[in-house]
Structures are given as structure tokens and as C-alpha cells.
Amino acid sequence: MPYTSIFDIIGPIMVGPSSSHTAGAARIGKTAREIFGRCPQRAKITFYGSFAQTYRGHGTDLAIVGGILDLNADDEKIIRSFEIAKEQGVAIEFITVPEESAYHPNTAKVSLVDDQGSFELVGISIGGGKITIKEIEGFKISLSGENPTLLVFHHDRYGAIAQVAQKLALNRINVGHMEVARKSKGDLALMVIETDQEIPGETLADVKKIDHVYNVALLNP
Secondary structure: OOOOOHHHHHOOOOOOOOHHHHHHHHHHHHHHHHHHOOOOOEEEEEEEHHHHHHHHHHOHHHHHHHHHOOOOOOOHHHHHHHHHHHHOOOEEEEEEEOOOOOOOOOEEEEEEEEOOEEEEEEEEEEEOOEEEEEEEOOEEEEEOOOOOEEEEEEEOOOOHHHHHHHHHHHOOOOEEEEEEEEOOOOOEEEEEEEEOOOOOHHHHHHHHOOOOEEEEEEEOO
């Protein structure tokens, strides 16, 4: 992967010991929490490959639970994340798949559930605290979370993409990268839109009102 500064190699400010197994895991958990939009009642976390083999020693379990509880990678409360989860009534379940699989060795699947619904995300830690989200609700994507990102869940209908782009343009928001994933033609779809500017709440509200859009989420770096 390309590095843009020495800090990408040294790693982020964090509660250690590992940028890939700790800081990256915390970011995966926090990304899942931000898209879910609230504290879950239950969280099921599946670790694959290296994550599954070393998660206890590297604190990957504490870190990813801390992220789900909305803690940043440098928050010292991460070391108490199990205790905090219990205090908040969040049931945690871990599943490990240590053998080789189709997934990247540092992969975590996070499933969040409460009375209002459920959500699932698959993320990988690529080193230096950086992550890539590879799946959201079964949609195959590639999301770094390094830029403000708008997620638009919608029905695959004519004009839906153009309407979202128009709302952004009217608010002078430039699109840096965009991809669309769909489960099948005419079925459910997901727009992943990385922007050069932060997206204000009014714009988010406008996108929610578009026909065929059934949910939106906003990720800020």
C-alpha cells in the first residue's frame, strides 16, 4: 500500500500494542457503530486469519469492542471496553476462524443488533491504523474512511444516482470518488460517495427525501 508520510509507517496515536491489530480494529468497530447509528444491544464479532490467532495478545478484542462503544483508538478507556459494554447492557460474542480463507488475514466481521434492526460490516486492517471496509450489508465495496463519505442505501431505479449528485452539486460539494454496488438489477443498491468537503446536516436531510432512498449514513474521518 502507498504511504504519504512517515506517520503512516510509525502508526497513529493509540492505545497499543499494534497499529494493525489494535488501532485498525478500533476503527473497524467504530465505523460499524457510526453506520448503525446507535449503541447496539448485541454485537457478534468474527475474527479471521491473523486476527483470530493473536487477538487476545494484541488486544484486538478490546479495541474492536471499544470502537463499537464509540471510543477512538487513542482513548484509554479501551482497556475497559468489556466492562463498559457490560455496564451499557451490550452482549458481546466472539467467533474465530484461524485457518486460511478467502478473507484477508486481518479481517473482522461485525454484526450489530438491537430492537430496531441489524447491521453487518466486513473490514480489514491494512497497517498503520488504516482500514478498508470491504462489505456493508452484503454489498461488495471498498471504503477507506479517510475522507467524508456518504452512504446512500436505495432501490436500484432510474435517476436515483443523478438526484443524489444534484443535491451535492447544489451545495457545492465536490465528489472525489464514487462507486455503486447492487445485489441484482432493479434490487437494493448502495452508493458510496467520498467528498472533498464535509457534508452538512441539511444536505443529508435532502438526500433522505429522494425517492427510492431508504437509508443514509455519514462517515467523517
